[in-house]
Amino acid sequence: MSAAPPVWDQVVGQDPTVAALTAAVADPAAMTHAWLLTGPPGSGRSVAARCFAAALQCPQGGCGECRECRTALDGTHADVEVVATPGLSIGVDHARELVHAGSVRPSVGRFRVIVIEDADRLTEQAANALLKVVEEPVSRTVWLLCAPSLDDVIVTIRSRSRHVRLRTPPVDAVADLLVRRDGIDPAMAAYAARAAQSHIGIAKRLATDAAARERRHAVVSLAAKIRGVGDAIDAASDLASIADEESGATTAERDAAERRRLLERMGADTAARTQPPHVRSALAALEREQKQRATRHARDIIDRSLVDLVSVYRDALVQRLGTPVPVVNVDVGPVVTQVAQAFTSEQLLHAIDAVGTARERIDRNVAPLLALEAMCLSLRLPR
Known part of the structure; x- marks a missing residue:
């Protein structure tokens, strides 16, 4: 198997998935307008989706160094929209906004790519709103949906998307990534990868945050303390x-920073004890979202x-x-x-x-x- 382009270096232990996505970038006949990336938590679904988006925009198919790659990976590319909901679900209004965004031709890139990192959090109405664009694709728009499993996405969407499955990466591969990418000490990287059960994000946190390691120790120690x-x-x-x-x-x-920015954007006095009605309404909406x-x-x-x-x-x-x-x-x-x-x-x-x-x-x-x-x-x- 030939080596994957450099942009895929941070996707570990997923050779079949990387091969399928790399082939789609290289061959238009292998490309489709909607992809469903599934895999257990920590397998790197979202990272793989961002790397795929970068490879689609890159003139070299994923060099990892050009402006297109860098901006696609960090979520600032004009034609790559990454949706990662902070709430419990993605509602129909947000889905309709995405449908509209997906109907616009790319401005600077080869494709308009919309990554939904939490497709399993789409409400039924939101999923039905997306169904139309999946059934009737717009030229040069690519949808990348990420979810833990096929069962987490409504059948009408998953039947119209190409499915690629990620697996739990090997512990050694996760440890190697922490050493190579984040400069973690090899012994700490090995502990974190094992304790995180190959969840890449949590492994990094355990390796870099002593408080996180203490909290985990407190949790696992409970098993020997529950007697009565x-x-x-x-x-x-x-x-x-x-x-x-x-x-x-x-x-x-x-939360405090978001509140301050909202007040500044509305021209309100951030130090005032009371605010005008329209400002109070906006603050109440923000507080509901934060809750x-x-x-x-x-x-x-x-x-x-x-x-x-x-x-x-x-x-x-x-x-x-x-x-x-x-x-x-x-x-x-x-x-x-x-x-x-x-x-x-x-x-x-x-x-x-x-x-x-x-x-x-x-x-x-x-x-x-x-x-x-x-x-x-x-x-x-x-x-």
């Missing part, structure tokens, strides 16, 4: 608190914490069965051993199911604390 009902309630509260604290720390500064974003971010943090927690029970099951499979939590070996000794193999499977059920309930908008309490009650160590 009181412990279960406390553990659920701890998981919810970790999410609230991290979400608050991440969004507070950004939705904070809710989604907190739920994403909880979900990631549960992925970390379930890895302990998975490792314990591997240990009990003596399966020759690499473990995730090398750094908390005593916790894994304690859980493996306390639970039978069947009980470990029930524990894994309990965490999966909690994730599904939270995804269906069950109050996170209630879902976490029910889960933690199922995770009590046997007496």
Whole structure:
């Protein structure tokens, strides 16, 4: 297999996908107007979509160095629009705006490319609004939809899109990327890639943020501490608190900056205690959007914490069965051993199911604390 163009260097462990997309760039007969990129979280769906957009705009098919490549990758190219919703869903009004944008001919590039990083968050009405442009494509407009799986996109869209699937990249490949791209120490990169279970974004965060490593350690250590009902309630509260604290720390500064920019744009006094009615209305709309974003971010943090927690029970099951499979939590070996000794193999499977059920309930908008309490009650160590 020939080497892929340099723009694909940051897409790791995805040779079949890169080969398919590179072939489409090189051969118009292999090109289509709508693509659906699926893969597990952290597999690099969005990165692959941006690299594809850059390769489509690049005169050399993806050199990685020219202006077209650089601007497409960082989201500033005039003919590449990247949609990454901060809220819980993408509504029909936003979808109609995208349909309009997709009907305009490219201004400076070879194609107009619209990347929807969270196509699984399209509401049913929004997906139906996009369906028309997918069914009746506009010349030189390319739609790149990203979602965890085919089932997350309505059947009428996925049946009219070309599907490419990304896999979970190997741990070694993720560690190598952190070293090569981000200058991370090899030992730290190896730990982060393994602990993140090959999720590239989380691996980078674990490698560069000591507080993130401490929070993860606190989460995985809970598996050995839940003995009684009181412990279960406390553990659920701890998981919810970790999410609230991290979400608050991440969004507070950004929310304040957005509020300040809005007031400046409207010519309002940023120091005034009260604002005119039209300014108050705009501020209320901004606060609703920020609240939705904070809710989604907190739920994403909880979900990631549960992925970390379930890895302990998975490792314990591997240990009990003596399966020759690499473990995730090398750094908390005593916790894994304690859980493996306390639970039978069947009980470990029930524990894994309990965490999966909690994730599904939270995804269906069950109050996170209630879902976490029910889960933690199922995770009590046997007496």
